[in-house]
Amino acid sequence: MKKILFLFVVAVWASGASAQAPSADALKALQAKEDTLKNLAKSLIVDSLIAGRMRNDSLFVRTLIRSLQIKNSFYYPFDSVRGIGNVYAPDSTFRIFSWTLSLDDFYSRQRGAIQFRTADGSLKLVPLHDFSEFTERPLDSVRTNATWIGAVYYNIVKTEHNGKPYYTLFGFDDNSVRSNKKWIEVLHFNNQGQPVFGGPFFTFQGDSLKRKPQHRFSIEYKKEASALVNYDSDLKVILVDHLVSETEEDDKPYTFIPDGDYEGFKWDKGKWVYINKVFDQKLEDGQAPVPDPLLDDLGNRNEQKLKTSTEKNKTKKKGN
Numbered sequence: 001m002k003k004i005l006f007l008f009v010v011a012v013w014a015s016g017a018s019a020q021a022p023s024a025d026a027l028k029a030l031q032a033k034e035d036t037l038k039n040l041a042k043s044l045i046v047d048s049l050i051a052g053r054m055r056n057d058s059l060f061v062r063t064l065i066r067s068l069q070i071k072n073s074f075y076y077p078f079d080s081v082r083g084i085g086n087v088y089a090p091d092s093t094f095r096i097f098s099w100t101l102s103l104d105d106f107y108s109r110q111r112g113a114i115q116f117r118t119a120d121g122s123l124k125l126v127p128l129h130d131f132s133e134f135t136e137r138p139l140d141s142v143r144t145n146a147t148w149i150g151a152v153y154y155n156i157v158k159t160e161h162n163g164k165p166y167y168t169l170f171g172f173d174d175n176s177v178r179s180n181k182k183w184i185e186v187l188h189f190n191n192q193g194q195p196v197f198g199g200p201f202f203t204f205q206g207d208s209l210k211r212k213p214q215h216r217f218s219i220e221y222k223k224e225a226s227a228l229v230n231y232d233s234d235l236k237v238i239l240v241d242h243l244v245s246e247t248e249e250d251d252k253p254y255t256f257i258p259d260g261d262y263e264g265f266k267w268d269k270g271k272w273v274y275i276n277k278v279f280d281q282k283l284e285d286g287q288a289p290v291p292d293p294l295l296d297d298l299g300n301r302n303e304q305k306l307k308t309s310t311e312k313n314k315t316k317k318k319g320n
Contacts, residue, residue, distance in 0.1 A: 020121055022072040030076045033067035037081045041099070045083050050103055057101045057111065064097065064113075065125070072121035085112075085152040089167055093117055098128070098152045098171070105177040109133070110150025114195060126195060132173075139214045143197040149216065151183040157231045161270030164188065166201075168238075168272070170230055175220060178254035182229040184217040184238065184265075186272070202265065204274040217265075217272075219243060220253035227258055237278060238265040 022030060040063060043056040067073060074095070078086055085098035098112035112128035130150030132138060138149045151171025159166050166188050173181035186201040198215035219240060221227045227241040241258035249255050262279060265272035 020072050021075055022070065026070050026072060027076075029070055030067060030073060033063060033070075034076075034078055034080060036063050037067065037078065037084075041081050041083050044099065044101065053101060053103070060099075061111070068115055068125060069123050073123065074115060074117050074121070085154060085171075087153050087156050089156050090158040091165070096128075096153050096156070096169070098150075100152055100174050102174065108174050110148075110152060110173065112148070112150065112153075114145070116193075139216055139218070141215055142199055145195050145197075148197060149183065149185065151181075151185070155230055159267045166270075168231070173218075176223075176254075178223055179220050179256075180223060180225075180227075181218050181220045182227060184229065184272075186216070201270075201272050202274070203271045206276055207274050208276070211274075213271075219256075221256040221258075222246070222254055225257045228262075235278070236266065237275065238272065239278060240264055 021027075037060065040056050040060040044053055044060060047053045047056060067076075067078075070076075078084075083099065086095065088095040094114050094116045096112060096114050098110060100108050100110055102108040110128075110130045110132070112130075114126045114128065116124040116126075118124050126145050128145050128148045128150070131143070131147040132150050135141070135147075135149075141147075143149060151169070151173050153169050153171045155170040157168045157170075159168065166186055169183075169185040169187055171183045171185065173183060175181040184202070185197055186199060188196050188199075190196050200213035200215060202214040202217045204211040204213070217240075219227060219229060221241075221243055227243065229240050230238070232239050240263045242261040242263050243256040244259040245252065245255040246257050247255045261277060264275040264278040266275060267273075
């Protein structure tokens with residue numbers, strides 16, 4: 001663990017941050033807290049009783065806050081705490097903890113907090129409150145930490161426009177008993193240093209559907225499916241699996257599965273600009289390899305490919 005912490009501190013230092021490793025006593029305390037957090041995080045998932053999961057969630061929050069109050073805790077990775085999102089910004093100015101509290105098969109809420117790097121190693125923490133259940137239009141509004149659209153984040157990408165940093169968050173949402181969601185959210189900070197989620201960052205000029213700009217982007221898909229939504233650093237684009245209904249019911253997202261094609265977004269002048277087919281774009285090193293989609297250029301379905309894709313998704317689900 002000390003070796004892992006040392007390597008992380010070196011990485012932070014190399015990125016330009018002024019890293020200070022926890023003292024020996026602090027490190028010992030953090031390791032003890034991590035053991036407790038690891039057990040509580042596991043119980044959040046495996047406890048069969050709603051009351052038990054709620055109790056473990058409350059204990060997890062309190063233990064996490066006490067852990068982060070230890071000086072220079074920002075540089076401690078907590079990498080043995082499984083099932084909890086814990087991602088650092090590429091410039092190491094903050095990290096986000098996020099997780100899911102499942103109350104039953106039909107209802108879950110995301111929990112989260114942003115920990116900021118501070119010069120003296122003290123704690124600066126902003127809690128995130130999941131407001132998803134109180135809005136019917138999550139795609140069209142700027143939000144604060146008090147009205148956050150919850151997700152468990154698995155990646156952060158930094159971009160810039162006019163000298164200002166923007167952080168694009170990629171998150172998973174255990175949406176319902178039938179479907180999952182994945183979210184793309186742009187975060188920046190106002191003049192008071194407070195987090196601002198969203199804005200008209202997602203534009204669709206090249207889309208035949210003529211969609212208006214969106215403040216965030218999401219896909220919803222079948223529970224048993226596996227869908228890609230992430231940044232490709234080689235292509236410098238966000239890749240998003242294109243989805244189709246395996247039952248030809250386009251009004252039922254819980255029937256959606258990937259069809260082998262990819263949509264995407266490219267950062268341009270402070271916006272994520274939509275790409276209808278990523279692998280139709282001409283790249284710097286020539287034409288990219290073309291995937292094997294379920295639909296042809298006219299939109300006709302290949303039933304055998306659709307069946308094969310469904311079976312692959314079932315296999316992936318069993319292997320997780």
